[in-house]
Amino acid sequence: MQPRIPVGVLGATGMVGQSFVKFLEHHPWFELAWVGASDRSAGKKYQEATAWRLGGVMPAAAAGLMVRESTPGNGAPRLMFSAMDASVATEIERAFASAGHVIVSNSRNHRMESDVPLLVPEINASHLKLIPRQQRERGWTGQIVTNPNCSTVVLTMGLAPLKPYGIQRVVATTMQAISGAGYPGVASMDINANVIPYIGGEEEKMQTEAQKILGDLAGDRIEFLPAKVSASCNRVPVVDGHLIAVSVELARKASIEEVRDAFRSFRSVPQERELPSAPVRPLVYMNEQDRPQPRRDAERDNGMAVYIGRLRECPVFDYKFMACGHNTIRGAAGAAVLNAELMYSEGLLD
Amino acid sequence: MQPRIPVGVLGATGMVGQSFVKFLEHHPWFELAWVGASDRSAGKKYQEATAWRLGGVMPAAAAGLMVRESTPGNGAPRLMFSAMDASVATEIERAFASAGHVIVSNSRNHRMESDVPLLVPEINASHLKLIPRQQRERGWTGQIVTNPNCSTVVLTMGLAPLKPYGIQRVVATTMQAISGAGYPGVASMDINANVIPYIGGEEEKMQTEAQKILGDLAGDRIEFLPAKVSASCNRVPVVDGHLIAVSVELARKASIEEVRDAFRSFRSVPQERELPSAPVRPLVYMNEQDRPQPRRDAERDNGMAVYIGRLRECPVFDYKFMACGHNTIRGAAGAAVLNAELMYSEGLLD
């Protein structure tokens, strides 16, 4: 076994940061070697700076790491995952990229910039070709690559197999888990035995990010998918796993068998290259009439697959179906790590 | 105060029946005088035959009633509410109607028959004009009037003010409370911290019932609203209150202010006649960006109003909004009682 590549996590003490720390615990290629957080935490051990909110206990290897300031230098390795809050991510991520670091970010700040890949390895691995332009125009030796919003990942994974049929219009209603709101996040007084029909900025993110992710590379820019996407986002009292009801209109006629087969046979670059975090089947179509369900399905396949079910004809468009995925794994930490694996397999981390 | 009209409840021991018993407790016009159930319960006192599942305790006046067999005669009053399970409602309701009873039913069995009003008093009071045809063609001295499925009531109440703008297409995704499934209903192992993306038969009911309810009376038949309706129905861990995300396409241009005003100013026959169970405002538009919410809003206004919020432009259709209502009150027992009040005000119970 060859030595693992040292990696760092910016924003490591927050909920998303903790997801990175947990997801990286037994990673075969990457080794968590550096954790950064706010100045308030810098200088403490990770276990002292962090109130662990995930199930179980903090990975022992992380517990003893010294928390660093979120500035380049400080021994930060070249490959850095960013779990920073949007309020601070813009400047810090740029500073690291400018200083030669590869920033694989879960933050929303740079997602929609025209020279930044908004990467889902199963869908748009080619978007990594934006990087030379990004480096050239910004004068960076490093780079920034982003993954989408958690609910966008689930939606676009469900839509990707339908792209050959010409996605025209999409109406998506989400039922999102509380872990997506961080910590303390949603007050229990708001969500216990309740639904909150609003998640700030989420609908806009889903609507625009989906168009970019499903878009095509044209030279050194992305042509957005010219589909109309309407999202309604709701918070439900579920711990992990976003569930989405999707209705979709297609340009080309497809039988229900063709669509189901498209879900079932969907494989892509991460599967071909056997990237360590890639699920064998990125989409799992479930035949049971009452699946997928977040509590029962989101954690399967290490939280990296997206579960599809209830494909049926839509009286308004062509088809409707349900999609479910783990929001803090496939929708955040796991998404970024898979991005980094793809980049490594492309030689972009050399 | 004049004497109240005696009424009966068929299927009185089940969850919906209990909702009727509770809703009628202090009714100014109707007095619960008769309860019917399966043969197994007949002959017992209501309090002995019934495991009370609603909050609080059984109304004292009902507790001492003798449970009767569900056959005409037995002292059954003319006005009968039906809370029977669909598996038995068809024959029993017909037997009572044939015997001269006015059956105001929450069961789904007769809803879609062409001579049976599927009544929401705020929307289609005129559909009561089907009754003479029903009586003539069936040779009944009594009659059957129905109310819609619980989620359909909430959806159609939200759509009714938009009918003047020409409803073309509707995509609706529900998040429905567990009380809608009766008792024992949904197993806690299925729904605790979970969402179940399936409710048997519900999507079909919403799609077809909505077209009938919003249709127009033409002579002695209903012309269904020629709108396409697509429903995705989900069960969420909420006790009472169905929440629906609605996207709607309109034939005629309407500004967002016009639509909001249409919700706000919506009044109809029950309000004009000040029917006892009619909410002063049948629709309550909420300005807060995160409302309506089932736990906080469904029980307001005695559970009889429908709460609307988050009206915004839809990238796919014209507008999207949220609608929320109490599923066992406005969506079941209260709906039927309001129907009976409308019928009484029309002189149909004389």
Add this chain to the structure above:
Amino acid sequence: MQPRIPVGVLGATGMVGQSFVKFLEHHPWFELAWVGASDRSAGKKYQEATAWRLGGVMPAAAAGLMVRESTPGNGAPRLMFSAMDASVATEIERAFASAGHVIVSNSRNHRMESDVPLLVPEINASHLKLIPRQQRERGWTGQIVTNPNCSTVVLTMGLAPLKPYGIQRVVATTMQAISGAGYPGVASMDINANVIPYIGGEEEKMQTEAQKILGDLAGDRIEFLPAKVSASCNRVPVVDGHLIAVSVELARKASIEEVRDAFRSFRSVPQERELPSAPVRPLVYMNEQDRPQPRRDAERDNGMAVYIGRLRECPVFDYKFMACGHNTIRGAAGAAVLNAELMYSEGLLD
């Protein structure tokens, strides 16, 4: 109808304050005339200063009140309810009492002071006789009267009928609702489908407050009940209503029938005087083997009764039973209002 007595609420914008505002909405004796909060809110209308967290919407009469600074003067009426956070309550309550106000406080700050009544009107109305000493020793023209911690109220109400039998030892394990933690209070990530076996300071409060409440007035001081009380406090995912499992050792032999009768026949001063917020039966003994339950029982009787059930022999002590009550009504706002009603009936507000 004679004019109502104007009252104020200190800390009116918080969760407990909102409970006061709601509970006072239709009060026959008291009229909410003044609301105080932090300087940040002062000068705004109550509806602008307050994010309403309770079910339904803010009472209209309160919505338009101007929020005042929490200092005497400012038009504050003589009778003031305190819903202030413990971090600020000590000084402000004293300032008001010193300035001649009657402070009926839900805050914990003064509860255990030897000259301050810790009042539960059904249990220790006589403790109001501490007031002359309080006024004399502190040189106040006003006064401070307190109500217990929310779980202590439920426990002591359940124990009160057993006092004649000589309460020796009590082991109490609570399952407490999230509303007891205020807003934002408990993070949903902590409590969703979980139990948190810790509530800071709660066990100590229950153990000592119970001894004071159940103690006897001896001259102008309270002799604490010499019972040993052990509490284990847990937070459960319930919205409203604290449930407590109680095991109790008695000095004198009592049959199970005697104990059950003691619960059932318990009446006290508030019932005799028919205080407006007093439940007809302060304790309701439920025969069903699986009651009381917080979601089904806490809101009954306007949230002011305590529900008892499952009385059975305890293999370790004499008896064990369950007690349940509404934590923000009988355990907070309603408790304080009932205290004020008792004081009014004693002529202490003249």
Add this chain to the structure above:
Amino acid sequence: MQPRIPVGVLGATGMVGQSFVKFLEHHPWFELAWVGASDRSAGKKYQEATAWRLGGVMPAAAAGLMVRESTPGNGAPRLMFSAMDASVATEIERAFASAGHVIVSNSRNHRMESDVPLLVPEINASHLKLIPRQQRERGWTGQIVTNPNCSTVVLTMGLAPLKPYGIQRVVATTMQAISGAGYPGVASMDINANVIPYIGGEEEKMQTEAQKILGDLAGDRIEFLPAKVSASCNRVPVVDGHLIAVSVELARKASIEEVRDAFRSFRSVPQERELPSAPVRPLVYMNEQDRPQPRRDAERDNGMAVYIGRLRECPVFDYKFMACGHNTIRGAAGAAVLNAELMYSEGLLD
């Protein structure tokens, strides 16, 4: 790797049976070779006879097994786990034991019989010495060994390290997960945002089983621990994991450090023999003031450890603490499998 021992599961299609099937999936010693259920299921494949209720999907190896009738013969292997419902377990288990099978049962039916070990390998491995008497007196070539009720396991594991100090009296209040009630089990209408303060028969089981488990072998019988145990059992809306608040009186003085060390250093036979399902540390003492918690802790260590926390002095007895364990693993399927591993290591399966 040597061939695995074939094992069967009686009652394999129910919830507990499914737990066995899942727990055995990758077992190093035992291989699931036989599944039995009611006659209604016999003859079908396991995947056809079983609605899988646990997270994820049915283990592939089990899916294809043919379901057999629950009678000896039918190719049933010698070692049989019983997950049968109490209503049928008595006769069937006896028939198998009589026919030479080793029945390792989770059912309650034989637990309290004087010649049947009620086994918790960390506590009373010596109780297996009842087997020769059982076989002799009953004329069996096979045998029956049982594991305790799910909440009893958690309680007794927490008490075991205190046995040297002389356990005198125990008051235990449980907060139990819904999975303990099987499927459909608890209705969501009963438990959503609620607590049910009653679980039929559970308190009695905890009180008597604990005395037997913690008892000493005297010749060929068990002398029950002469401690008084009082249990109050409650159902809470948690998926997996029972949490228990325990107050305990000891005969001998022990400092809090001694007690904490007793929890921390507790090791026993399964650890010494490194049984495959034995947790490295059977008890995990957590220092965090708000742990253990069922959702965050029950699944750790494969669900086989018991988590202890909040050790503190009890005003009534000596100490109080919290104990938490996974009810369907350590409290059921895993408990039985660990029992079988112990028996194998003793040569009892030869």
